[in-house]
Amino acid sequence: MKYLVTGTAGFIGFHVAKKLLDRGDEVVGLDIINDYYDINLKYARLESMGISKDLIEKGKVISSQSLEGYSFVQLDLADKDALSQLFQDQMFDVVVHLAAQAGVRHSLTHPEVYIQSNIIAFLNILECCRFNPVKHLVYASSSSVYGANEKMPFSTSDSVDHPISLYAASKKSNELMAHTYSHLFNIPTTGLRFFTVYGPWGRPDMALFLFTEAILKGEPIKVFNYGEMKRDFTYIDDIVEGILRVADRPAQPNTEFDPMNPDPGSGKAPYKVYNIGNSAPVLLMDYIRAVEKGLGKEAKMDLLPLQPGDVPASHADVDDLIRDTGYKPDTKIEDGVKAFTDWYLDYYKVNPNE
Ligand SMILES: NC(=O)c1ccc[n+]([C@@H]2O[C@H](COP(=O)([O-])OP(=O)(O)OC[C@H]3O[C@@H](n4cnc5c(N)ncnc54)[C@H](O)[C@@H]3O)[C@@H](O)[C@H]2O)c1
Secondary structure: OEEEEEOOOOHHHHHHHHHHHHOOOEEEEEEOOOOOOOHHHHHHHHHOOOOOHHHOOOOOOEEOOOOOOEEEEEOOOOOHHHHHHHHHHHOOOEEEEOOOOOOOOHHHHOHHHHHHHHHHHHHHHHHHHHHOOOOEEEEEEEHHHHOOOOOOOEOOOOOOOOOOOHHHHHHHHHHHHHHHHHHHHOOOEEEEEEOOEEOOOOOOOOHHHHHHHHHHHOOEEEEHHHHOOEEOOEEHHHHHHHHHHHHOOOOOOOOOOOOOOOOOOEOOOOEEEEEEOOOOOEEHHHHHHHHHHHHOOOOEEEEOOOOOOOOOEOOEOOHHHHHHHOOOOOOOHHHHHHHHHHHHHHHOOOOOOO
């Protein structure tokens, strides 16, 4: 099968592309390679897949020098004409759309980017799938769509009409747009609400990375909501497994869909939404203890109030995922955090005892 994976210079897209290649699929990776965080980490991810920085040229599909079946193109998804041309040339079987402007807090200061990279870009993906039919469009949504909801665990049958950041609103918009295209053009679409993803090659703007950096420097870490946070941290390999299992099962119309009592997570159209989370929330303080253990160093802490746009707790209901794919994420925090700290120390060549 030939996959388009968007966001392959990013954290999750990089891991997904690798796993697809491991199992023998063909992958075209796409990314704008923006500088939202350290661009060198993005180039290093690409480099580790045989895509040399020197060969990258905007709009040009280049083949990996080390991985059979992998090619990469630097492209802005907001560039409709270039994306259209790519779809016509490549004829993808499946699209896994992971590129986006991520980050809740950044959306308070840079709202326009979220419209460009999450809304316009997504419209272009939908239009390309409309005119170049694919077997399945799988795209990243987010647990942040649950916004002001407090009923736990968060279920895809809950209404999610109260986002508390523009980032969350952009992800919820993607789900609505996907439903429209599934309904009008019969495109099977599945949205995946990821719950706080962490692991090797992770994102430098996220807590685990920031904690590790600060602890190693002997600086205090910022602990929001005075540590009173519970998060459903989900290990990257579990997210990847969930994405692939879902991608292999194109969304189907829900034959029991009742328009008099509409289920928000499915439809008469081939449209579906899943949560992918560990479904075992961890106290932020326990997460911090796992980082300390991984590094063999104690954290100094600055206890701070909850940040605007952030939620104090998350917990995924993954019953639908288990029912439809037979899979449940289950990596333990201690194991996942240790894999991250080991990667970090090796990648940045840091000795925590110096
Ligand atoms: N990491 C998490 O905890 C998490 C949680 C929930 C949802 N998500 C979603 O999962 C997806 C992947 O997240 P990630 O953590 O890998 O983020 P990431 O920032 O590491 O990767 C996203 C990539 O998309 C690229 N991109 C942004 N705008 C683009 C555009 N206009 N055209 C082409 N490429 C563009 C960026 O350059 C980046 O490399 C995103 O959609 C994100 O919103 C992530």
